[in-house]
Amino acid sequence: MSDGVPILKIGSTLLVSIQVDLQDDTALRLQEDLAERITRTGARGVIIDISGLEIVDSFIGRMLASVAAISHVLDATTVVVGMRPAVAITMVELGLSLGDVRTALDVERGLAMLRPEDRSAEEILLAAAEREEG
Amino acid sequence: MAPVATDTLVRTLVERAETVRAAWLEAAAAELHGRTTRGELEREQSDILDALLDGLRAGGTTLSDAAFDQLRGILADVSAARARLGFTPRETAIGVFALKEGLYRLTSDDDVAVDVTPLLRLVDDLGLFTFETYAAAREAIISEQAEQLLELSTPVVKLWEGVVAVPLVGTLDSARTQVVMEKLLNTLVDTGSEHAIIDITGVPAVDTQVAQHLLKTVVAARLMGAECTISGIRPQIAQTIVALGIEFGDIRTRATLADALVDALRANGRTASAGVPA
Amino acid sequence: MTAATSETAERLPVRADSDVVKVRQLVRSLAQQARLSLVDQTKLVTAASELARNTLVYGGGGEAEVELVSDGARTGVRAVFSDEGPGIPDLDLALTDGWTSGSGLGLGLSGSRRLVQHFAIDTAPGVGTRVEIATWSR
Structure with missing residues (x-):
C-alpha cells in the first residue's frame, strides 16, 4: 500500500492534486477519504486537479465519476481540472466519459466555478448569528 | 548463367568507348533538349560508363551483384536529382536507355564481332532500376509536401x-x-x-x-x-x-x-x- | 502484421496493483524511446494499463512482456499480456463496448483495441488469455 493522496481544505472547498501515477488501491482510498472529508467538514465543493496525470484509464475515470456522484449525494459539487489534451483525446477514443462531472482548465477556474453561495453550513450559521446580534 | 561480358566485350567497349558515348550522348541530348546541358550529360554518362566497366571487370553479371554497387549508387543519385528537378519519367529513363544506341553502333560496325545482347539486357535492368529510384524519390517528395501542407493548413x-x-x-x-x-x-x-x-x-x-x-x-x-x-x-x-x-x-x-x-x-x-x- | 524483429523483451510479473503501475512506466519509457507522438504514447500506455488490469483481475495474475520493435523503416513498441486464467468464453461479446464480466465499465478490451495500431487476442476457456498490442512511430 502506498501513501495516500493529501486532501487540502480551503474554506468550504476540498482540494486534491494528484501528482503521481495512481495505483488502483490508492485511487479507491482517495475516493473513500473524500467522501469522509466532505461529511466531516461540510464542504460544498471538491476540486480534483489531474494536471499531473499522464493517463486516465477506465479505473481512474470511474473513480472520478464516482467521487462526483458521491459528492452530489452529499450536496457538494466536484470539478475535475487540468486534464491534459493527450489524456482527453485518449479518453474519448477509449469511449470513456466522466458523466456529469464538471470540468475546468485549471484550479483557479475550477474555484470560480463553485458558486459563492456554496458556503459551508458553519459560515451561513455564523453569518445569521451576526445578523441576529446586529 | 554465363557471364554477361567476356574479356573481349569489355576490351571492345573500352576501345570503342568514344563511338558508344557519342551515340549515347546524341540520343539522350535529342530527347532532353534544353533540360540539361551537354556537359552535364557527358559527365553523367562517363561516370555511369566507368562504373559499368568496373562492375563488368569485377565479374558482375546482374545489376544486383555487389560488383555493381557503385553503379547503382550513381544511378540512384542521378534519378533522385531528376525527380527533384521535375523531370518526367521518360526524360529520366531515356538517359540510361539511350546507352543502347551506343551499343547498337558496335553491332553495326563490321570490325567488331562481339555479341552485345547480354549487355542490352543489363541496360534494361539499369533503366528499370532508374525508374524505381525515380518513383521512390517522387513518393518521398509527395509525402514531404503533404506534411508541409498539413502544417500550413491548420493554423490555430x-x-x-x-x-x-x-x-x-x-x-x-x-x-x-x-x-x-x-x-x-x-x-x-x-x-x-x-x-x-x-x-x-x-x-x-x-x-x-x-x-x-x-x-x-x-x-x-x-x-x-x-x-x-x-x-x-x-x-x-x-x-x-x-x-x-x-x-x-x-x-x-x-x-x-x-x-x-x-x-x-x-x-x-x-x-x-x-x-x-x- | 509485418514481420518485426524483436530486440530484448522485458518481462514483468502482473500480480498486484503496484505491478500495473510498473507496466505503465515501462511502456511509457519504451514509447518515448520509439519516438511515438505524445498522443500515441498516451493511447498505448492507457491500453497497456487496461490490459494489465484485466490480466490481474480476470486472469488471476500473469505476465507482461514489453519490447521495442522495428520493421525496418519504423520503430514501435509491442506489449504482450498473458495469463493462465479462465479465458474468455465468448470473445465477440467481450469485445463489445459496455460488456463486462466483472465490475468494470466494460471498456477494457474493446476500448484498448481502438487505442493501438495492432491488436491480437488469443484465448481458450480454462487455458488462459494472451493479448498482443503494438503501435509504431508515424
Whole structure:
C-alpha cells in the first residue's frame, strides 16, 4: 500500500492534486477519504486537479465519476481540472466519459466555478448569528 | 548463367568507348533538349560508363551483384536529382536507355564481332532500376509536401482573450483532423482559453468519419473544461449531416464565425460576472 | 502484421496493483524511446494499463512482456499480456463496448483495441488469455 493522496481544505472547498501515477488501491482510498472529508467538514465543493496525470484509464475515470456522484449525494459539487489534451483525446477514443462531472482548465477556474453561495453550513450559521446580534 | 561480358566485350567497349558515348550522348541530348546541358550529360554518362566497366571487370553479371554497387549508387543519385528537378519519367529513363544506341553502333560496325545482347539486357535492368529510384524519390517528395501542407493548413488563431479558433480549409481526412484536434486542444491549455471555435466554412464536404472526429474534438475539449463551437456549416453540409443521420447532440453550432465569437464572448461575460459576489 | 524483429523483451510479473503501475512506466519509457507522438504514447500506455488490469483481475495474475520493435523503416513498441486464467468464453461479446464480466465499465478490451495500431487476442476457456498490442512511430 502506498501513501495516500493529501486532501487540502480551503474554506468550504476540498482540494486534491494528484501528482503521481495512481495505483488502483490508492485511487479507491482517495475516493473513500473524500467522501469522509466532505461529511466531516461540510464542504460544498471538491476540486480534483489531474494536471499531473499522464493517463486516465477506465479505473481512474470511474473513480472520478464516482467521487462526483458521491459528492452530489452529499450536496457538494466536484470539478475535475487540468486534464491534459493527450489524456482527453485518449479518453474519448477509449469511449470513456466522466458523466456529469464538471470540468475546468485549471484550479483557479475550477474555484470560480463553485458558486459563492456554496458556503459551508458553519459560515451561513455564523453569518445569521451576526445578523441576529446586529 | 554465363557471364554477361567476356574479356573481349569489355576490351571492345573500352576501345570503342568514344563511338558508344557519342551515340549515347546524341540520343539522350535529342530527347532532353534544353533540360540539361551537354556537359552535364557527358559527365553523367562517363561516370555511369566507368562504373559499368568496373562492375563488368569485377565479374558482375546482374545489376544486383555487389560488383555493381557503385553503379547503382550513381544511378540512384542521378534519378533522385531528376525527380527533384521535375523531370518526367521518360526524360529520366531515356538517359540510361539511350546507352543502347551506343551499343547498337558496335553491332553495326563490321570490325567488331562481339555479341552485345547480354549487355542490352543489363541496360534494361539499369533503366528499370532508374525508374524505381525515380518513383521512390517522387513518393518521398509527395509525402514531404503533404506534411508541409498539413502544417500550413491548420493554423490555430486567438480571436479574443479566452477564445481560439481554427478555420478549416479543404478536404478533411482522419490524419489531418487528428492534427487539428491536437493542435486546438494544446492551444486551449497554452493560452488558457475556455472557448474554441472550429470553422468549417472552407470544408467542401463532411462525411461520417469527419463528423465523428469533430464530435470527438468537442467532447475532448469538454473533458478539459472548455466549450467548443462548430461554425460555418453550409446548407449542403447541414443537409448531409441530417441525411447521414449524424447526431450532433448538444454540440453548439453557429452559422458564422462571427456568431460563434459573439456567443463565446457572451458566455465569457456570464462567468466573469458570476465570479463577482452579489 | 509485418514481420518485426524483436530486440530484448522485458518481462514483468502482473500480480498486484503496484505491478500495473510498473507496466505503465515501462511502456511509457519504451514509447518515448520509439519516438511515438505524445498522443500515441498516451493511447498505448492507457491500453497497456487496461490490459494489465484485466490480466490481474480476470486472469488471476500473469505476465507482461514489453519490447521495442522495428520493421525496418519504423520503430514501435509491442506489449504482450498473458495469463493462465479462465479465458474468455465468448470473445465477440467481450469485445463489445459496455460488456463486462466483472465490475468494470466494460471498456477494457474493446476500448484498448481502438487505442493501438495492432491488436491480437488469443484465448481458450480454462487455458488462459494472451493479448498482443503494438503501435509504431508515424
